[in-house]
């Protein structure tokens with residue numbers, strides 16, 4: 001213990017004290033302080049619809065959840081990185097490839113930061129991008145089908161946390177590594193971390209029409225931890241900013257060893273310069289192995305391809321492209337205001353917020369106001385880039401969002417509050433407690449040039465006594481504040497699913513009218529689709545049996561199958577012939593080593609069954625689809641492996 005500085009110990013002490021305070025705050029406070037006008041503000045009457053969509057990350061659920069604001073009603077859970085029996089995602093043959101990686105099938109991840117696509121810095125509502133933290137991946141989810149359409153693995157990366165943020169015309173979605181690692185990965189002593197490990201910042205090009213992702217380049221930065229990032233916008237479009245901690249490059253006991261330096265950095269990356277450098281043949285093609293998984297809406301099929309190469313860029317080789325902005329106390333959040341002028345670094349062990357000025361940064365670069373360098377990357381002088389300090393009086397700032405009136409809203413984890421302050425004057429205008437230990441917050445459009453500053457949603461880490469207890473663990477809580485006035489007003493709280501980190505929100509009208517209602521059967525290009533019931537058939541290919549099955553209220557075609565044998569692998573390819581909004585059919589087979597699947601109208605999905613016992617085994621529809629849903633069932637006769645029962649199938653005896 002002796003070698004830990006007093007400074008660090010006292011900080012750790014403070015963390016504990018304040019964490020305690022945060023938890024007690026609610027108990028004495030007036031939970032029931034909401035007045036009836038607050039209730040009216042969140043009340044969305046039956047049959048009425050919400051004003052905003054909110055997409056909350058699911059954290060360790062691996063998925064994305066969709067809520068309405070201001071009601072806090074949950075509409076949907078979109079499976080992204082996790083298998084999801086509710087829809088069969090990751091269980092059906094078509095969606096399994098979506099979870100393929102260089103480590104094989106990885107049916108889970110830790111999803112942190114959603115970001116909605118933008119055009120000219122404004123939300124355009126085409127896609128939402130999310131990151132998988134654990135096995136580094138970025139996913140693109142369609143905002144018309146609300147399905148995961150693409151997942152790309154990120155090589156040379158680990159703890160993919162400063163991700164997935166997009167540039168203002170969705171040119172790039174950016175993924176930064178939290179943990180630096182040997183690049184390329186190799187067997188080496190951990191103690192040789194310093195100067196050997198690298199932090200890859202990946203710029204993934206987004207093809208403008210269909211959104212397809214491809215890693216354009218990776219900037220191989222010094223071996224710090226790259227925690228969060230945000231794009232420049234407006235004047236600062238063309239730059240990207242990443243907060244770092246552990247500039248000490250410690251590999252053990254980081255809570256102490258990564259808190260030694262008074263300041264870490266925000267890395268400012270001029271991606272336009274690097275893009276140009278790469279377009280002119282700069283960078284190094286490096287062997288790599290990473291999965292690129294794409295779901296095709298017309299074949300209803302996911303495919304996984306392994307990519308073998310990535311372009312890496314040494315930042316010291318590109319003149320004037322990468323700089324470090326000193327930022328106190330292990331910054332976590334790194335947020336850029338709607339004008340693109342201010343870059344806010346939230347030193348999580350600090351009481352103050354550091355705001356850097358983009359114009360001053362350019363001037364400092366121009367005037368070579370350097371304060372040394374780190375691995376060849378110039379460090380700009382703190383005073384020469386500083387726009388101001390927010391003396392907030394809170395403790396443990398994490399994340400900042402913005403409204404359209406020049407205000408910023410910062411969460412404080414340790415003192416459990418949201419603090420509203422003014423950009424430019426840095427004065428604190430208001431503060432409201434959260435219950436408790438708030439992480440991110442979200443204002444619809446709050447990470448764009450055009451925020452819709454009516455509500456802020458705070459996402460809290462600890463719930464304790466907010467709801468009826470449900471055993472040792474409670475779902476996390478989110479809280480909605482009305483921010484239309486000078487003072488914030490807490491108007492609602494609601495439980496969330498998994499652990500929401502960041503969220504993204506947008507006006508309902510941006511998405512609602514474009515939301516897909518059915519898949520057209522006449523456009524179904526699935527290789528095993530049956531577009532009319534008379535095409536239904538069963539085909540044996542050795543031990544593989546393909547059942548071409550159709551379904552419509554209220555039967556499967558065929559519903560009786562004989563001639564299946566123990567040891568067969570039976571593929572049920574099921575086409576839903578409904579062409580009516582919100583009428584999926586399900587399918588499940590007794591003893592299947594997988595989940596049910598839900599097949600959307602016009603879609604084909606495949607469920608595999610490997611029968612292990614002779615008998616006559618039933619299957620049924622899992623989704624209550626009509627008054628005769630219980631009649632939606634069928635039988636498969638399974639005979640011994642050596643039987644010579646002919647393959648046959650029927651519906652109603654035909």
Ligand code: K7E
Nearest residue numbers: 112398439440501502
């Ligand atoms: Cu602060 Cu992963 Cu953005 Cu959690 S992170 S809170």
Ligand code: CUA
Nearest residue numbers: 621623625629
């Ligand atoms: Cu189809 Cu129930």
